[in-house]
Amino acid sequence: MPSRFRGMPERMTHRQFHDAHGVEDWRALANGVCARFRTGSFAKGVELVDVIGELAEAANHHPDVDLRFSSVTVRMMTHDVDGLSERDVELARQISVAARALGAPADSATEQDV
Numbered sequence: 001m002p003s004r005f006r007g008m009p010e011r012m013t014h015r016q017f018h019d020a021h022g023v024e025d026w027r028a029l030a031n032g033v034c035a036r037f038r039t040g041s042f043a044k045g046v047e048l049v050d051v052i053g054e055l056a057e058a059a060n061h062h063p064d065v066d067l068r069f070s071s072v073t074v075r076m077m078t079h080d081v082d083g084l085s086e087r088d089v090e091l092a093r094q095i096s097v098a099a100r101a102l103g104a105p106a107d108s109a110t111e112q113d114v
Contacts, residue, residue, distance in 0.1 A: 009085035012083070012086065020089045026106075028084065033076045036072070038105055039070055040070055045072045048066065052072075055091060061076070062076075072104070
């Protein structure tokens with residue numbers, strides 16, 4: 001399925017990202033946005049990563065995903081604009097909905113850049 005975004009996306013500020021509806025699980029950091037989801041088990045983490053992969057392919061927008069024993073951390077940015085765009089908002093929303101459906105709550109208060 002092709003992405004619904006055509007041409008060069010417009011860059012947005014961190015404030016614009018945080019003001020968007022449905023991205024409460026996500027934190028804007030220096031190099032994009034990030035969310036951590038508590039899966040409670042490796043198997044549930046793999047399940048979430050599989051869903052994220054399907055969503056990313058459908059959107060043609062591919063985040064970095066870090067699978068740990070009891071959590072999955074997702075980081076993304078729009079490389080075309082070297083920052084954030086509506087593409088990040090849309091995929092962040094979809095990932096949050098999928099994580100909730102799998103019973104993997106967000107725990108993004110601990111995310112930071114190093």
